[in-house]
Amino acid sequence: MNYGRGESYGLAATPERFRLRSLAAQTPIAGLYLAGQDVATLGVVGALFGGLTAASAVLGRNLVGAATRAKARVASPARPVQLRQA
Numbered sequence: 286m287n288y289g290r291g292e293s294y295g296l297a298a299t300p301e302r303f304r305l306r307s308l309a310a311q312t313p314i315a316g317l318y319l320a321g322q323d324v325a326t327l328g329v330v331g332a333l334f335g336g337l338t339a340a341s342a343v344l345g346r347n348l349v350g351a352a353t354r355a356k357a358r359v360a361s362p363a364r365p366v367q368l369r370q371a
Contacts, residue, residue: 310342
């Protein structure tokens with residue numbers, strides 16, 4: 286796209302960009318994986334999920350699902366958390 290003044294969020298967030306099959310963690314080159322916001326979506330959260338997607342591809346496990354399940358357990362514990370006073 287030739288951003289003459291730079292681009293703070295990598296590739297432009299267009300529908301075409303999200304349809305690109307080449308923007309995936311696994312590449313046709315053995316042992317080469319992509320991570321970061323352009324693998325997932327924009328910004329810091331996109332970079333986090335891009336990293337999880339790459340790690341999932343390397344390990345052959347769904348770490349994105351594991352991370353979201355872990356977040357759900359932390360956000361809604363089975364019993365209330367008791368805080369100790371100092």
